[in-house]
Amino acid sequence: MNETPDRATTVVKDPVRVRMAPSPTGYLHIGGARTALFNWLFAKHYNGKFILRIDDTDMARSTDESMHEIYTALKWLGLEWDEGGDKGGPCGTYVQSERKAIYEGYVAQLLESGNAYHCYCTPEELEEIRTQARGNKQLRSYDGRCRDLTSEVVERYVAEGRKPTVRIKMPETPIRVDDIILGSRNIDPATLEDEVIVRSNGMPNYNLTSIIDDAVMKITHVIRGTEHLNNTPKQIAIAIALGLNVPQFAHIPLVLDSSGRKMSKRHHGDLVAVNRYREQGYLPKAMLNFVVRLGWSYDDKQEIFSVDELIEKFDLERVGKSGSVFDIKKLEWLNSHYINQLDVAARTDAVIPFWQEAGLLNNSIENRSWLEDIVAAVGERLTTLQDIVPQTSYFFTDAFEYDPKAVKKWWGNSEEKRERTRAILTNISQILEEIPTFDIETIEAAIWKYTDENNIKRVAAMQGLRIALTGTSFGPSLFDIVVILSRATVLKRVQKALEFLSGNP
RNA sequence: GCCGCUAUCGUCUAGGGGUUAGGACGGGUGGUUCUCAGCCACCAAACCGGGGUUCGAAUCCCCGUAGCGGUACCA
Numbered sequence: 001m002n003e004t005p006d007r008a009t010t011v012v013k014d015p016v017r018v019r020m021a022p023s024p025t026g027y028l029h030i031g032g033a034r035t036a037l038f039n040w041l042f043a044k045h046y047n048g049k050f051i052l053r054i055d056d057t058d059m060a061r062s063t064d065e066s067m068h069e070i071y072t073a074l075k076w077l078g079l080e081w082d083e084g085g086d087k088g089g090p091c092g093t094y095v096q097s098e099r100k101a102i103y104e105g106y107v108a109q110l111l112e113s114g115n116a117y118h119c120y121c122t123p124e125e126l127e128e129i130r131t132q133a134r135g136n137k138q139l140r141s142y143d144g145r146c147r148d149l150t151s152e153v154v155e156r157y158v159a160e161g162r163k164p165t166v167r168i169k170m171p172e173t174p175i176r177v178d179d180i181i182l183g184s185r186n187i188d189p190a191t192l193e194d195e196v197i198v199r200s201n202g203m204p205n206y207n208l209t210s211i212i213d214d215a216v217m218k219i220t221h222v223i224r225g226t227e228h229l230n231n232t233p234k235q236i237a238i239a240i241a242l243g244l245n246v247p248q249f250a251h252i253p254l255v256l257d258s259s260g261r262k263m264s265k266r267h268h269g270d271l272v273a274v275n276r277y278r279e280q281g282y283l284p285k286a287m288l289n290f291v292v293r294l295g296w297s298y299d300d301k302q303e304i305f306s307v308d309e310l311i312e313k314f315d316l317e318r319v320g321k322s323g324s325v326f327d328i329k330k331l332e333w334l335n336s337h338y339i340n341q342l343d344v345a346a347r348t349d350a351v352i353p354f355w356q357e358a359g360l361l362n363n364s365i366e367n368r369s370w371l372e373d374i375v376a377a378v379g380e381r382l383t384t385l386q387d388i389v390p391q392t393s394y395f396f397t398d399a400f401e402y403d404p405k406a407v408k409k410w411w412g413n414s415e416e417k418r419e420r421t422r423a424i425l426t427n428i429s430q431i432l433e434e435i436p437t438f439d440i441e442t443i444e445a446a447i448w449k450y451t452d453e454n455n456i457k458r459v460a461a462m463q464g465l466r467i468a469l470t471g472t473s474f475g476p477s478l479f480d481i482v483v484i485l486s487r488a489t490v491l492k493r494v495q496k497a498l499e500f501l502s503g504n505p
Numbered sequence: 506g507c508c509g510c511u512a513u514c515g516u517c518u519a520g521g522g523g524u525u526a527g528g529a530c531g532g533g534u535g536g537u538u539c540u541c542a543g544c545c546a547c548c549a550a551a552c553c554g555g556g557g558u559u560c561g562a563a564u565c566c567c568c569g570u571a572g573c574g575g576u577a578c579c580a
Contacts, residue, residue, distance in 0.1 A: 023580045058579050123578070130577095134506055141507085141576070165578050182510070191508055199578040206580050230509060230575045253511080253573095260572060293517060293529090300519035300528050320511095320518080323573065327516050330530045340543090381542045410540095447539090462539035474541035 008178040010221075010316050011248060016048025018221050019084070020074075021055045021210065024066040026265050028073035029272040030326060031225060031255045034291045038252055039223045040079045041292070041314040051217060052084035054095040057209055062097070073274040077284050078307070083217075091217045096209050103204040106212055106242055107166055107197065115241040116197065118164035119146040120157040140193035144169075147194070166198035168208075168238055175233040175240075180221075180250040180316045187233040195234050211235035215244035223316070226251040226323075227262070250316050253295050254323040263326055277331075281354060281385025286335040294324040304337065336383045348375045351388040358389040360396040370484070377480035394470040395484060398493065402500065406473035410463040411501060421464050422501050424456060428465055429494040438487050440479045447479075468497035 018039040022032055043050040052074070056062035071085055083089025093099060110116035121129070130141040147169065149157075157164075170193065174186040197208040210231075214222060229251050239246045255263045263272045270276045277287060289305055296319050298305070305313070342350060348371050355361035355371075365371070374395050375388075382388060394400050407413075411421045431446050432438075451461045462478050469481055469490060482490055 021580085025580080055580060061579070119578090121578095126578085134576095137506060139507065163578095185509090188508090193576095196578050201578080203578085205578070210580085225574095226510065227574060228580085231580085251510090256573080258516085262574070290517095295517090297518050303517090303529050322511050324518090325516055327530070330517065333530055336542095379543075383542095406540095444539095451539095458539055460539095466540065472540090476541085478539060 007183045007317070008180050008248070010180050010250075012046055012220075014218070014220050016043055016046040016221065017051060017217065017219050018043050018048065018223055019051040019053050019214070019217065019219050020081070021053040021213075021224075022070050023055045023058060023061070024063060024070060025058065025061040026066055027270070027273045027275055028070045029263065029265055029274065030291065031263055031272070032070075033073070033077060033079075033274050033287065034255060034294060035224055035252065036074055036079050037077070037288060037291055038296075038314075038316075038319070040081075041310055042221065042223060042316065043082075044311040045314050048220070049082040050079070051089070051219070052081035052087075052094065053213060053217070054085065054097075055206060055210065056095060056097045057203055057206060059097060059203060067095075069275065073278075076278055077274070077288060094217075096213065097203075099209070099213070100204070102216065103198075103209055103212060107204065107208070110168065110197075110238075110241060111166065113241070114169070116166050116168050117147055117194075118149075118154070119167045119194075119196070120149070120154070120162045120164045121146060122162065139191050142167075142193045144194050163200035165196045165200050167194040168197050168234070168241065170194055170234075170237055171240070175236050177232050177236065178249065179229075179232075180248060181253075181319050182226075182229070182251055182321060192233060192237065197238070207231055207234050208238060211239050211246075212242070212244065214247050215239060215242075218245075219247045221250060222247045223250045223252060226253055250319070252319055253321060255294055256323045256325045258325055258327075260323070260325065262323075279386075281350075281382075281387065282331065282335050283338045283350075283385075286331065286338040289338070290331045290334050293330075294326070295320050304334075332383045336380070339382050339385065340380045344372050344376050347382075348372045351375060351382075351385050354385050354388050355392075355396075358393070360389065360393060373480075373484050377476040377484060379476060381476070391475065394472075395481075398489075398496075400471040402467055402497075403472050406463075406467050406471075410460065410467055410473060418501050422498055424461055424464055425468060425494050425498055425501075427454075428461065429491060429498075432482070432487060432490055432494075438483065440483055443482055444479050465494070468494050 020032075020036045020039050022028065028036075040050045042048070054067055056067070074081070081087065083091065084094035088094070107116065126142065129143060129145075133141045133143070146167070170189055172189055174189060175192070176184065176186050178184045195207055196205055198204045213219075232249055232251075236246055257263050257268060261267065265272060274287070285307070288307060288310070292305065292310055292314070293303065296314065298313050298318065339347065339350070348368070352361065352365065352371070356363065374392050378388065378391055381391060412418050427450060428447065431450055432443065435442055435446055447461065448458070450456070451458050463473055466475065466478050466481075467473060469478070469485060475481065485493075
């Protein structure tokens with residue numbers, strides 16, 4: 001019982017209450033989505049509550065707009081919260097900037113008990129202390145010089161118009177931090193400095209508000225990114241000084257970019273924005289499945305998890321300790337998997353907004369079954385929903401270019417080859433014009449009959465026709481395309497191709 | 506600089522004192538097909554290094570090294 005465990009274990013005695021506490025200073029990013037998901041799954045698994053708290057004590061950077069963007073992104077992912085955000089709950093408002101009075105009470109208590117003090121140092125002075133401390137290889141960058149200011153000095157500072165901050169007085173005894181994922185350790189208090197808990201403008205800081213709200217909101221488990229690991233002992237110290245309950249901690253490893261750095265808005269822009277993936281046609285299920293496997297695994301067999309399965313199987317014990325690289329290829333694979341899982345009707349529903357966005361479709365859908373035919377023809381070729389646009393635009397418009405490489409390969413770049421292509425297209429055109437019923441079986445039989453009897457390679461005939469009808473050398477089965485396009489359009493496009501082929505090669 | 510965390514194929518990971526170190530993504534090869542995608546089959550690809558402990562270490566211990574995170578009146 002005296003050995004340090006590699007990990008702490010998840011203890012569940014009270015009803016589980018977890019929270020996601022974003023600061024509304026931008027969109028929800030991948031790392032935030034994963035934190036939200038882990039918290040949400042943990043809550044669902046234990047039948048607990050998932051709380052959304054808005055940590056907006058940095059008034060200069062927080063915006064309402066970003067707060068609403070975070071709501072939207074979370075809702076899109078299906079990570080609904082039980083309390084907080086725009087929803088409220090038994091703890092009143094869950095927006096920290098509106099909870100100032102609560103923190104003020106605790107700060108007064110800290111000041112009174114001598115666990116906190118006013119600091120009159122200016123930013124310039126602090127900067128100087130910092131550089132000096134660094135030069136001297138000091139453990140901390142603030143030396144606690146305002147801990148015992150005489151009343152004369154304080155009066156002078158006040159007279160100068162200095163506005164003080166409030167600092168917490170760090171304890172002298174080691175602080176024990178238990179982490180479900182990373183294990184336990186004792187923090188040497190000499191490495192902890194007297195953190196600013198209230199700014200000179202009166203607004204409290206993260207380390208104070210976070211631990212107070214965690215206690216007040218009866219949060220049982222704090223699941224957050226490891227970038228907060230170094231804040232943990234500070235927050236525990238504040239909780240102890242205030243006599244508040246300390247939640248259990250679980251620090252989840254970071255999501256990294258391909259060069260191993262933390263994914264951040266600052267360095268990766270909207271590449272990390274959840275909204276961007278929605279706009280590009282990724283499915284929430286795919287995002288969730290992808291993101292959960294960044295750091296968590298179930299066994300050596302399963303990659304695909306439904307949300308219900310995740311709720312059942314997720315636990316913190318199987319979250320790894322090291323960071324995980326965001327691999328877009330794997331996301332793409334999962335996304336195509338989930339798109340393919342959709343039946344044609346559902347897939348059509350999913351894809352319609354992307355056609356509309358691209359201007360290929362009006363808001364009023366009159367040709368639903370035709371659209372479904374297109375989706376069925378496209379089959380399992382979509383990686384993202386947005387792929388529907390480049391892959392099917394030729395169904396909606398005649399205005400496409402012939403891909404030069406395809407033209408060169410299949411139509412030929414010599415007059416001789418083009419003459420041959422013209423002959424084939426002319427013949428096929430005639431076959432299609434005369435065919436009694438314009439359906440796949442009849443057309444297929446007629447075309448094969450023509451190619452085989454005339455010793456024409458099937459590929460050559462089909463690819464030649466494909467370019468005429470779509471402009472490209474790849475895509476769905478050509479017979480599907482022909483039927484969906486209708487006889488009139490097909491004949492018209494072959495005519496156009498013949499004219500093109502009569503021009504200069 | 507200081508504090509802290511981490512370390513299995515390119516990537517996500519399973520495993521863990523004796524295994525051909527398993528799976529998935531990605532990559533490659535072949536098959537199917539009117540193309541592409543898909544599907545099927547196969548292939549290449551890893552235990553950071555050095556010391557211990559042990560009959561035996563990728564696994565346990567120690568020391569390195571590297572990477573990352575933090576180091577604000579941000580969160």
